[in-house]
Amino acid sequence: MSLFDLVLRNGTVVTASDQFRADIGVKDGIITAIGAGLAAGVDEADVTGKLVMPGGVDTHVHLDQPAPGAAMCDDFQSGTASAAAGGTTTVVCFAWQEHGQSLAQVRNDYLARAEAGSRVDFAFHLAITDPTEEVISTELPALIAAGDRSVKVFMTYDGVRLQDGEILRVLSQAARHGALVCVHAEHHELIAWLTQQLVEAGCTAPRFHALAKPMLAEREAVARVAALAEAAGGHVQIFHVSGRESAEEVARAQGRGRPFTAETCPHYLVLTAEDLNRPGFEGAKFVFGPPARTRADHESLWHHIRNGVIDVISSDHSPFRFDDPKGKKVAGEHAPFHKIPNGIPGLAARLPVTFTEGVSKGRIDASTFVALVATNPAKRFGLYPRKGSLAIGSDADIVVFDPGRRVTLTNAMMHHGSDYTPYEGYDCVGFPVATYLRGRLIFKGDRVLGPPGAGKHLARAPYLATSAKGMLDTL
Numbered sequence: 001m002s003l004f005d006l007v008l009r010n011g012t013v014v015t016a017s018d019q020f021r022a023d024i025g026v027k028d029g030i031i032t033a034i035g036a037g038l039a040a041g042v043d044e045a046d047v048t049g050k051l052v053m054p055g056g057v058d059t060h061v062h063l064d065q066p067a068p069g070a071a072m073c074d075d076f077q078s079g080t081a082s083a084a085a086g087g088t089t090t091v092v093c094f095a096w097q098e099h100g101q102s103l104a105q106v107r108n109d110y111l112a113r114a115e116a117g118s119r120v121d122f123a124f125h126l127a128i129t130d131p132t133e134e135v136i137s138t139e140l141p142a143l144i145a146a147g148d149r150s151v152k153v154f155m156t157y158d159g160v161r162l163q164d165g166e167i168l169r170v171l172s173q174a175a176r177h178g179a180l181v182c183v184h185a186e187h188h189e190l191i192a193w194l195t196q197q198l199v200e201a202g203c204t205a206p207r208f209h210a211l212a213k214p215m216l217a218e219r220e221a222v223a224r225v226a227a228l229a230e231a232a233g234g235h236v237q238i239f240h241v242s243g244r245e246s247a248e249e250v251a252r253a254q255g256r257g258r259p260f261t262a263e264t265c266p267h268y269l270v271l272t273a274e275d276l277n278r279p280g281f282e283g284a285k286f287v288f289g290p291p292a293r294t295r296a297d298h299e300s301l302w303h304h305i306r307n308g309v310i311d312v313i314s315s316d317h318s319p320f321r322f323d324d325p326k327g328k329k330v331a332g333e334h335a336p337f338h339k340i341p342n343g344i345p346g347l348a349a350r351l352p353v354t355f356t357e358g359v360s361k362g363r364i365d366a367s368t369f370v371a372l373v374a375t376n377p378a379k380r381f382g383l384y385p386r387k388g389s390l391a392i393g394s395d396a397d398i399v400v401f402d403p404g405r406r407v408t409l410t411n412a413m414m415h416h417g418s419d420y421t422p423y424e425g426y427d428c429v430g431f432p433v434a435t436y437l438r439g440r441l442i443f444k445g446d447r448v449l450g451p452p453g454a455g456k457h458l459a460r461a462p463y464l465a466t467s468a469k470g471m472l473d474t475l
């Protein structure tokens with residue numbers, strides 16, 4: 001009997017700390033050997049000249065989620081096909097509570113749908129939009145104890161956002177029971193007021209979306225939630241930092257010693273507010289929140305990535321179709337900007353775009369890339385070292401990546417449910433050629449091979465990032 005089910009031979013293994021030539025041996029879905037000249041496996045792949053990296057861990061993914069009047073166009077089957085095609089083997093999605101719903105029921109329904117459909121492994125953020133006494137005092141502690149150790153709250157969006165007092169309760173309860181709190185930070189009232197002014201002035205084209213959601217609204221909310229977390233305790237992960245000023249607020253909170261961390265997304269590194277001004281209604285393809293900013297913000301984000309203030313790059317995959325009455329055109333062909341659903345697809349593009357902008361353009365090295373897209377997100381969300389690492393004992397979740405391959409992105413390559421990608425025509429240098437989930441080939445060339453239902457739910461044990469203290473914890 002062979003020692004290995006699979007051997008990847010002669011690749012350049014890249015981890016968040018090292019790069020070296022080695023073979024990787026896999027048995028029963030686990031990495032069991034890393035070294036030179038490993039014995040023959042049942043399956044073998046020669047990966048000479050390729051980078052062999054931990055499968056991507058994408059910790060901000062919306063799948064099978066409700067949207068008022070509209071429909072997100074990826075369920076677990078199609079969304080995780082896109083993940084596999086982009087070299088991502090773990091997604092952390094949302095169990096999304098709507099008003100009046102039991103969080104526990106919502107989470108169980110999501111679990112059933114994800115177990116049936118997901119082609120990659122998955123965990124859940126508990127998205128709380130209706131923080132009733134029952135949800136906060138009873139359901140949340142039980143769900144955290146069962147392994148869903150992250151919560152999501154919104155500071156904006158009608159019907160979804162929480163008031164500051166409610167956020168304080170969530171923060172304190174999450175800290176007490178061992179969960180991290182992810183925050184969409186934008187100042188709701190300011191956005192509502194600006195939107196009203198713009199609409200009354202007849203400024204309704206997609207490009208006004210960026211004016212209605214300025215950096216000021218994001219910067220203020222990041223600073224405010226930092227203060228709330230300092231009082232209530234708990235580790236906060238700021239989602240989708242879009243530019244310099246909010247990154248600086250994150251850095252300030254970190255400078256005060258707070259467990260206050262942040263992600264950005266590839267779209268904030270390549271798109272700008274100018275994309276909202278494309279001809280006709282094309283700008284709707286770039287409506288997401290917070291909006292893309294400026295080229296100077298791209299460079300500032302890279303600065304804050306290099307110095308560690310931002311240490312995770314997620315996709316914020318929140319896909320709508322463009323030419324669809326349930327998608328970007330839900331309010332009509334030329335709807336005012338505030339009626340266009342917020343969100344873009346991005347799961348499959350995350351690794352190639354980040355690699356191109358980061359490694360191929362000389363801003364970061366390949367190990368930093370691995371840290372940003374796999375190792376740090378796995379650590380932040382309690383999935384490491386099972387995920388996000390190439391080490392003996394880790395799951396054999398592996399992306400084989402060709403660092404020199406030139407690919408111009410098209411929608412067909414994304415394998416998602418949307419009829420467009422915001423990265424159409426983007427020139428990648430570096431592209432995934434094969435993806436393995438627990439040693440099983442789930443993507444090769446341009447074919448998704450992983451079946452629906454192959455993915456497993458990842459229950460998370462308590463871990464360091466979930467234990468930060470608040471002001472009253474020392475009394």
Ligand code: URP
Pocket residue numbers: 062184240287288289290316318342343344
């Ligand atoms: O525009 C976005 N980002 N839509 C998805 C939901 C969110 O805010 O994360």
Ligand code: ZN
Pocket residue numbers: 183184239240289290
């Ligand atoms: Zn958000």
Ligand code: ZN
Pocket residue numbers: 060062316317318
């Ligand atoms: Zn999101």
